[in-house]
Amino acid sequence: MLLILVASLARTLPSEQRSTIALAGIPVAPPPAPPPPAPGRDAVRAGPLTGPDTFPDEVLIVPGVALLLMVPLSLGFGWLIAGRMLRPIRTMTGSLQRISGRNVHERLALTGPRDEFKDLADTIDGLLGRLEVALDGHKRFVANAAHELRTPLTVEHALLEEPLIDPGATVESYRANFEQLLAVNRHRGELLESLLTLAGSEPARDEGEPVQLDDIVTAALAERSAELERHDLRVEAVIRPTTILGDRMLLARLVANLLDNAIHYNEPGGTVEMSVRAIDGHARLIVANTGALVPPEQVDRLFEPFQRLHRVADDGHHGLGLSIVRAIALAHAAHLTAQAHPGGGLRIEVLFLPDVDGSTAAGVRRREVIDRQL
Numbered sequence: 001m002l003l004i005l006v007a008s009l010a011r012t013l014p015s016e017q018r019s020t021i022a023l024a025g026i027p028v029a030p031p032p033a034p035p036p037p038a039p040g041r042d043a044v045r046a047g048p049l050t051g052p053d054t055f056p057d058e059v060l061i062v063p064g065v066a067l068l069l070m071v072p073l074s075l076g077f078g079w080l081i082a083g084r085m086l087r088p089i090r091t092m093t094g095s096l097q098r099i100s101g102r103n104v105h106e107r108l109a110l111t112g113p114r115d116e117f118k119d120l121a122d123t124i125d126g127l128l129g130r131l132e133v134a135l136d137g138h139k140r141f142v143a144n145a146a147h148e149l150r151t152p153l154t155v156e157h158a159l160l161e162e163p164l165i166d167p168g169a170t171v172e173s174y175r176a177n178f179e180q181l182l183a184v185n186r187h188r189g190e191l192l193e194s195l196l197t198l199a200g201s202e203p204a205r206d207e208g209e210p211v212q213l214d215d216i217v218t219a220a221l222a223e224r225s226a227e228l229e230r231h232d233l234r235v236e237a238v239i240r241p242t243t244i245l246g247d248r249m250l251l252a253r254l255v256a257n258l259l260d261n262a263i264h265y266n267e268p269g270g271t272v273e274m275s276v277r278a279i280d281g282h283a284r285l286i287v288a289n290t291g292a293l294v295p296p297e298q299v300d301r302l303f304e305p306f307q308r309l310h311r312v313a314d315d316g317h318h319g320l321g322l323s324i325v326r327a328i329a330l331a332h333a334a335h336l337t338a339q340a341h342p343g344g345g346l347r348i349e350v351l352f353l354p355d356v357d358g359s360t361a362a363g364v365r366r367r368e369v370i371d372r373q374l
Contacts, residue, residue, distance in 0.1 A: 088117040092124070104132045141305050145195060152188040156181060194320040197253060208245040208332075213255075213283055213352075216248070217276050220255045224263065232268050240277035244352045246332045254328040255285070257321040258348055262289035265309075266345070273347075288347040294340040302346075303338070325350075 088110060095108050107128060110121035159177045163169040217239055221228075228235060244251075262272045270290035277284055294302075294309060301307050303326045306319040325348075329336040335351040 088112070088121070092117075092121055096124070099128065101135065104128060104135060145306070147306075149188070149191065152184045152191075155184050159184070191320075194324060197250075197324055208247060210243050211246050211248045211251055213242040213244055213251065213285065214239045214276050216252050216255050217274060217285070220252070220259050221274065224259060227263060228272070231263060231266060231270075233263060233266055234269075234271050235274065236271060237274040238277065239274070242276050242278045242283045244283045244332075246352075250328045250331065254325050254350070257325050258285075258287040258350075261321050261348075262287050262346075265289065266291045270345075283352040285350040285352075286347070288341070288345065290341070290343070290345040293344045294346055296340045299338050299340050299346070303336075322348075 092108055092110065095106070099106055107125045108121045109125070110118055112118055159181050163174055163177060166173070217237075221235065221237060259272070259274070266272065266289045271288075273286065273288040275284070275286040292309070298309060302309060303322045305323040307323075308319040326336055329350050333353050335353075336348070337351075338346060338348045340346060
């Protein structure tokens with residue numbers, strides 16, 4: 001296009017300038033043959049202009065004008081092409097700016113051929129879906145926590161108000177109310193401790209230390225021996241030396257919650273099965289118990305915060321035990337499965353990944369497991 005413009009402009013110049021342009025290699029139309037020069041002094045002046053001092057300055061006009069024309073044309077065409085290419089980015093940016101916590105359910109839903117922009121939009125839609133699930137879970141958690149915390153406050157208010165409106169209240173009634181207030185306060189403290197444990201065990205933990213899982217299980221059984229006897233429960237334990245990498249305090253809480261759940265939701269004369277062993281480099285912890293029949297479709301719900309199969313008032317449980325177990329297992333990149341026994345009860349298995357490559361590799365695997373589960 002630049003050559004065409006130069007050639008077109010060259011036709012408008014005088015013949016001497018066109019000749020110079022032709023010498024420069026630019027194709028121009030040949031000029032008409034000049035008339036023969038008159039004899040004499042004019043014949044010498046009619047010779048070709050080949051000296052360096054006779055090079056005309058006007059020859060720079062043609063490429064200069066062509067350049068001035070091509071610059072705005074190139075900018076215009078580039079702006080149009082870039083705008084067309086970046087139009088999906090502007091569309092996605094506008095949609096993302098409109099999405100907030102109230103309409104996180106909306107998606108970009110970009111249509112068109114499968115290219116980089118379509119892959120980016122699909123990735124963002126997947127991220128928005130995971131955020132929606134997380135926000136819904138947090139909303140339910142906050143609502144359930146508020147309900148559980150409001151209940152002891154109501155009980156405390158009633159216990160404090162009762163002796164004030166009773167003109168015949170005695171010292172014994174005051175003492176009884178104070179004992180109930182202490183029990184309610186202790187109950188609320190346990191709830192807050194469980195909430196803090198649940199919140200602290202959610203993030204992935206890259207650090208850790210070698211922990212003897214069999215020692216933790218043995219200690220948990222010894223601490224609950226009296227409770228097991230009181231409920232007339234038989235323990236079938238298979239404990240083998242097993243070492244894993246993790247947080248000892250959180251792992252002790254995981255084992256304690258599983259054992260407490262197996263004891264509380266058992267039946268008189270029932271069985272509690274405990275098994276910890278290393279199989280193919282994996283540490284496997286199994287806790288099973290007899291008890292009431294658990295519908296298979298309700299098993300996953302039991303691992304959500306404040307969810308219980310049968311809600312019983314003043315039973316000392318808040319429905320956080322198994323949700324804490326799931327959070328701790330997730331923080332240690334463990335695979336958690338639960339099955340309902342056909343005859344009643346529950347079987348929970350926690351399979352820890354091997355940490356033979358060190359804590360750094362363990363942290364990478366933990367993040368991979370968390371990403372898959374989210």
